[in-house]
Amino acid sequence: MPVVKAVTCPVCGSLCDDIELTIQEGKVVKVKNGCAMCESKFLGYNGEHRILKPLIRKNGEFVKTSVKEAVKRAAEILAEANYPVLYGWSSTNCEATRVGIELAEEVGGVIDNTSVICHGPSILSVQDVGIPSCTLGQIRHRADLVIYWGSDPWSAHPRHIERYTAFSQGRFENSAWRGYLTKIKASQVRKKIESAVRRVFLKEAPSIPPLIRREPPPSIFREGRKLVIIDVRRTRSAQMADYFIQVEPNRDYELLQAFRALIRDEELEVDQVAGVPVEYLEEVADVMIRCNFGVLFFGVGLTMSSGKLRNIDAALSLIRDLNMRTKFVIMPMRGHFNVTGANTVSTWQTGYPYAVDFSLGYPRYNPGETSVVDVLLRKESDAALVIASDPVANFPRKAVEHLVKNPLIVIDPHMNATAQMADVVFPSAFVGIEACGTAYRMDHVPLPLKKVVEPPRGVLTDEEILRRILSEVKKMRKKRQVEVAA
Amino acid sequence: MVTYQKLKVTLLTGRTIEQGVGKEKGKTSQEYVDSVTVCFIDPEDLRKLGIKEKTNVQVSTEHGSVVVKALKSIRGPHSGIIYIPYGPWANVIVNPETHSIGMPSLKGIPAEIEPAPNKPLLSLRALLNQQFGKD
Numbered sequence: 001m002p003v004v005k006a007v008t009c010p011v012c013g014s015l016c017d018d019i020e021l022t023i024q025e026g027k028v029v030k031v032k033n034g035c036a037m038c039e040s041k042f043l044g045y046n047g048e049h050r051i052l053k054p055l056i057r058k059n060g061e062f063v064k065t066s067v068k069e070a071v072k073r074a075a076e077i078l079a080e081a082n083y084p085v086l087y088g089w090s091s092t093n094c095e096a097t098r099v100g101i102e103l104a105e106e107v108g109g110v111i112d113n114t115s116v117i118c119h120g121p122s123i124l125s126v127q128d129v130g131i132p133s134c135t136l137g138q139i140r141h142r143a144d145l146v147i148y149w150g151s152d153p154w155s156a157h158p159r160h161i162e163r164y165t166a167f168s169q170g171r172f173e174n175s176a177w178r179g180y181l182t183k184i185k186a187s188q189v190r191k192k193i194e195s196a197v198r199r200v201f202l203k204e205a206p207s208i209p210p211l212i213r214r215e216p217p218p219s220i221f222r223e224g225r226k227l228v229i230i231d232v233r234r235t236r237s238a239q240m241a242d243y244f245i246q247v248e249p250n251r252d253y254e255l256l257q258a259f260r261a262l263i264r265d266e267e268l269e270v271d272q273v274a275g276v277p278v279e280y281l282e283e284v285a286d287v288m289i290r291c292n293f294g295v296l297f298f299g300v301g302l303t304m305s306s307g308k309l310r311n312i313d314a315a316l317s318l319i320r321d322l323n324m325r326t327k328f329v330i331m332p333m334r335g336h337f338n339v340t341g342a343n344t345v346s347t348w349q350t351g352y353p354y355a356v357d358f359s360l361g362y363p364r365y366n367p368g369e370t371s372v373v374d375v376l377l378r379k380e381s382d383a384a385l386v387i388a389s390d391p392v393a394n395f396p397r398k399a400v401e402h403l404v405k406n407p408l409i410v411i412d413p414h415m416n417a418t419a420q421m422a423d424v425v426f427p428s429a430f431v432g433i434e435a436c437g438t439a440y441r442m443d444h445v446p447l448p449l450k451k452v453v454e455p456p457r458g459v460l461t462d463e464e465i466l467r468r469i470l471s472e473v474k475k476m477r478k479k480r481q482v483e484v485a486a
Numbered sequence: 487m488v489t490y491q492k493l494k495v496t497l498l499t500g501r502t503i504e505q506g507v508g509k510e511k512g513k514t515s516q517e518y519v520d521s522v523t524v525c526f527i528d529p530e531d532l533r534k535l536g537i538k539e540k541t542n543v544q545v546s547t548e549h550g551s552v553v554v555k556a557l558k559s560i561r562g563p564h565s566g567i568i569y570i571p572y573g574p575w576a577n578v579i580v581n582p583e584t585h586s587i588g589m590p591s592l593k594g595i596p597a598e599i600e601p602a603p604n605k606p607l608l609s610l611r612a613l614l615n616q617q618f619g620k621d
């Protein structure tokens with residue numbers, strides 16, 4: 001059976017490129033090295049939810065149609081619209097996004113990608129403050145302090161810790177994995193002893209909730225790689241950490257600024273900040289200053305809660321302050337596998353990373369005005385094209401209301417909530433499985449995506465579908481110009 | 487008729503590994519639907535509500551109201567905070583305000599929760615139909 005090695009996983013922004021797939025009769029039958037999400041995608045992508053034929057809504061019902069018909073209908077919708085929205089892009093390749101931008105320019109619409117609802121605020125802050133960053137390779141080999149803030153890598157980027165940070169074996173830093181195993185074993189043994197003691201001597205049910213530790217665990221002071229997690233909940237990742245700080249919801253900003261003060265050796269004249277005793281903070285601040293190479297990864301826990309971009313301002317400033325004392329870098333945990341690519345392509349083509357408005361004939365960028373959720377909330381758009389994304393499942397209800405009221409074109413391999421509400425649906429090949437291309441990892445390293453199997457018959461790639469729509473739109477508009485002139 | 491206790495809480499939305507696995511399988515798969523129609527509640531709050539795990543609860547904010555299934559949170563203690571994974575159900579009740587930067591507020595929303603053992607969980611189709619009159 002042929003085994004394809006070094007496949008890039010098209011799921012999350014970690015973009016692991018060491019996946020090995022076994023192919024049998026044009027199907028993926030075995031996945032090696034991947035996490036649960038990766039396996040679920042490679043083994044389950046071709047399930048019953050796959051769309052195989054283009055669909056057009058007629059009298060409220062979907063009917064199957066030909067690609068040609070669907071392209072025509074989609075082009076009509078876009079050519080007739082005054083202010084269409086073209087949204088999605090982070091789960092397709094850079095090549096498709098490039099065509100998408102040309103299409104947006106042609107129809108004078110707004111093109112926006114999913115970063116607007118995840119790391120949009122981070123981008124705004126980076127534009128304001130700047131970002132000291134590096135590649136994940138450097139972190140793997142050199143970082144001796146790893147902090148995740150408002151991010152649960154274990155759930156959203158399952159192999160991030162193992163491949164790039166605390167549990168990876170770097171050239172200059174060892175994996176902390178063994179220490180973690182010892183810790184787990186010790187705690188299991190301790191729990192067993194405790195419950196045995198309770199059962200034997202106290203005769204009570206062994207279900208007392210564990211007390212929160214009041215002092216920092218000794219591991220925070222040891223040598224070697226350390227993992228710190230700061231979050232509003234004790235997430236799965238938090239359970240692995242050497243140190244976990246539970247911050248009260250919506251109070252990250254205070255905590256960040258408290259750290260900034262501590263790092264500049266200022267005294268805090270309170271007992272606690274955001275629900276965390278100041279002594280704890282002093283200890284962690286101390287660890288931050290004493291490390292050789294620290295990294296702060298931040299997730300949407302910071303960008304989505306109160307303060308939004310101001311939280312990121314504070315985080316970036318904290319890293320700037322830390323760089324006066326030691327070496328520290330910072331990086332957003334990007335979600336979809338090619339959201340970084342969507343930003344990159346958009347930036348090199350239009351000058352702006354997302355929320356680009358072409359309605360005046362040239363690109364304009366003003367998040368809050370030209371961003372898709374705002375356009376929808378103001379009820380300004382009159383058509384939409386959604387590709388490789390599911391805004392009906394991801395946007396607030398008010399925004400979705402307007403989206404589904406107008407003609408809606410969806411390009412997606414799977415049936416999803418958005419496709420169910422669409423007027424034209426194009427099935428597409430899975431990028432990274434049935435179509436090749438380029439994607440950008442969260443640290444802006446571009447990686448090739450592989451085509452390992454053929455798409456179902458008649459199913460085109462995102463890029464090809466967009467090209468056909470674009471050429472049809474151009475034809476229609478030319479015809480119309482001729483008619484108007486005559 | 488039993489009257490149930492209402493509780494004022496803070497709503498967080500976010501990712502879970504089950505939702506991540508489910509979404510790769512297919513956004514209409516049962517795994518996905520099961521993973522996004524739940525609400526993680528602190529055991530302490532479950533007790534205050536007077537319900538057991540897996541009872542349906544109604545979560546309301548000033549933006550809407552939706553029925554989901556209560557699950558005991560093992561990520562506690564976080565009494566006063568409830569957690570619903572991203573998805574069409576959570577979207578009914580999150581805050582659309584973007585504060586002029588394009589980003590709706592998806593975490594830290596004031597909400598009210600009450601037991602609703604007699605109210606059904608809607609299917610994806612029914613939910614879309616109820617919310618947008620289209621399926």
Ligand code: SF4
Binds near residue numbers: 009010013015033036
């Ligand atoms: S961590 Fe992300 S990129 Fe790596 S295998 Fe898992 S889903 Fe794929």
